[in-house]
Amino acid sequence: MGERFVTRGFVGRRDAPGAGGDLRARTPPGQYLTSDFPVLSAGPTPRTDLDRWSFRIEGLVDRPIEWTWDEFLALPARDWVVDISCVTKWTHLDMRWRGVSVDTLLEGVELDPAAAFVIAWCDGDYTTNLPLADVLNGQAFVAYEYDGAPLRPEHGGPARLVVPARYFWKSAKWIRGFRIQAADEPGFWESLGYHNRGDQWLEERYSGD
Amino acid sequence: MTGDREKRMAMDEQLVLDGNAAGGLLAAAYGADVTSWRGRCVHCGTISVVATLRVYVGGPGTVLRCPVCAGVVIRIAETPTGLRLDERGMAELGPGR
Ligand SMILES: [Zn+2]
Numbered sequence: 001m002g003e004r005f006v007t008r009g010f011v012g013r014r015d016a017p018g019a020g021g022d023l024r025a026r027t028p029p030g031q032y033l034t035s036d037f038p039v040l041s042a043g044p045t046p047r048t049d050l051d052r053w054s055f056r057i058e059g060l061v062d063r064p065i066e067w068t069w070d071e072f073l074a075l076p077a078r079d080w081v082v083d084i085s086c087v088t089k090w091t092h093l094d095m096r097w098r099g100v101s102v103d104t105l106l107e108g109v110e111l112d113p114a115a116a117f118v119i120a121w122c123d124g125d126y127t128t129n130l131p132l133a134d135v136l137n138g139q140a141f142v143a144y145e146y147d148g149a150p151l152r153p154e155h156g157g158p159a160r161l162v163v164p165a166r167y168f169w170k171s172a173k174w175i176r177g178f179r180i181q182a183a184d185e186p187g188f189w190e191s192l193g194y195h196n197r198g199d200q201w202l203e204e205r206y207s208g209d
Numbered sequence: 210m211t212g213d214r215e216k217r218m219a220m221d222e223q224l225v226l227d228g229n230a231a232g233g234l235l236a237a238a239y240g241a242d243v244t245s246w247r248g249r250c251v252h253c254g255t256i257s258v259v260a261t262l263r264v265y266v267g268g269p270g271t272v273l274r275c276p277v278c279a280g281v282v283i284r285i286a287e288t289p290t291g292l293r294l295d296e297r298g299m300a301e302l303g304p305g306r
Contacts, residue, residue: 040268044279087269125281169269189269192286193293206288 031091046123059180060112082164085200099143114182128187167198228262248302252280
């Protein structure tokens with residue numbers, strides 16, 4: 001996260017037209033651009049054997065569903081090119097991922113009418129909470145490739161949630177499933193003073209922002 | 210704190226430090242140097258000196274984990290309205306006996 005990763009030339013020229021202006025327009029308030037992919041972890045990197053990995057959707061669904069690693073890879077996937085912003089203030093434009101849309105995953109279950117929130121749970125006991133409305137309609141996906149290669153463990157591999165429209169702590173690493181709930185339930189950082197929604201365009205860093 | 214953190218981030222991909230690295234932050238949270246204090250991990254029962262905890266500078270905040278079971282024992286977040294401290298994972302935290 002040192003100075004060498006900051007592309008100040010683009011963010012500094014306020015009246016420059018063209019690409020610089022486009023990059024500026026894509027940088028949320030209070031963020032700086034980087035071409036690096038910093039690693040930030042709240043704990044040791046879990047090493048889950050792919051033979052024992054699964055992704056499970058449970059809670060307010062007609063019947064829980066669970067995919068093995070091979071089954072997950074067989075789900076319809078697509079490439080995603082998205083801008084990512086971390087609450088530690090870096091923004092990385094055009095990050096290339098491959099993964100499965102949350103819409104596709106939820107096609108495997110029937111949601112209870114009371115379903116309103118998704119709790120993403122992970123290896124390493126991390127959780128994050130999102131309203132269902134924030135992850136539907138192509139707004140979120142579970143990624144297993146980054147930049148054309150399998151997602152590395154330090155970046156959340158074998159699979160991580162990616163929610164580009166929210167600060168990156170919502171993009172839970174080492175994800176293993178969704179628990180669908182009627183009631184919201186603040187996750188690991190949301191319960192310690194970080195914003196419950198985390199919209200980077202509104203600078204929702206801390207609760208009360 | 211932030212500058213040091215960023216330097217360490219640039220050097221280490223898997224950032225693991227010991228409890229002394231969080232000494233300043235802990236002192237701000239507790240109003241005392243607590244690195245020599247002891248507490249019992251509520252997850253596995255191990256009694257550890259704070260200086261031997263595993264520290265993860267985990268993005269938004271700082272996470273201290275038990276050196277034996279890796280369970281979360283203390284979490285600290287620096288917010289504009291002050292430090293947020295969660296020490297529910299560490300029982301009987303106090304000066305060493
Ligand atoms: Zn323990």
